[in-house]
Amino acid sequence: MFAYALRRVHTLEEAEDVVADTFLVAWRRLEAMPGTGALTWLLGVARRVIADRQRAEARRDALAQKVQEDAPMQIGTEDQEQPVSTEAELALCGLARLSENDREVLLLVAWDDLSHRQAAAVLGCNMATFTVRFHRARKRLAEAMKEESGGERGFHERALASKDMTP
Numbered sequence: 001m002f003a004y005a006l007r008r009v010h011t012l013e014e015a016e017d018v019v020a021d022t023f024l025v026a027w028r029r030l031e032a033m034p035g036t037g038a039l040t041w042l043l044g045v046a047r048r049v050i051a052d053r054q055r056a057e058a059r060r061d062a063l064a065q066k067v068q069e070d071a072p073m074q075i076g077t078e079d080q081e082q083p084v085s086t087e088a089e090l091a092l093c094g095l096a097r098l099s100e101n102d103r104e105v106l107l108l109v110a111w112d113d114l115s116h117r118q119a120a121a122v123l124g125c126n127m128a129t130f131t132v133r134f135h136r137a138r139k140r141l142a143e144a145m146k147e148e149s150g151g152e153r154g155f156h157e158r159a160l161a162s163k164d165m166t167p
Helices: 002-008 012-028 038-070 087-097 100-110 116-123 127-148 155-160
Strands: none
Touching (some): 002 038, 087 127, 100 116
């Protein structure tokens, strides 16, 4: 099992993680494991674990690239004298001003593309609580974006009105 994982990933640590994740799946799905051919079944699980990890890595890389392309050079610096000009820069600067909890609530919906029900499950709260947190975080983001835009009316509302930020 370990040799299989080691041949398909880049580092020893990654191979160890793949094996651990594989046996975690096996433990959780013990009733699905066949009596004969268990190794084949485990290798299939390992193959899917590796594929999931590669997809997650590709998504992280794509997101990092997008953020790098969209982010202004000096996001959140105090010496920035002129207001931000694009909606993407405005949103990123606004997000930078929010608390970690507010950012997490907004990004679960906007970047991770989760429904309110799914995001509530991730945070371990009920949907009503999440919806209230999301509403308040959006309000704080709108205020932060308004400040970043130099008080320009309507600019932050247009940026928040994108389909990615609606419940």
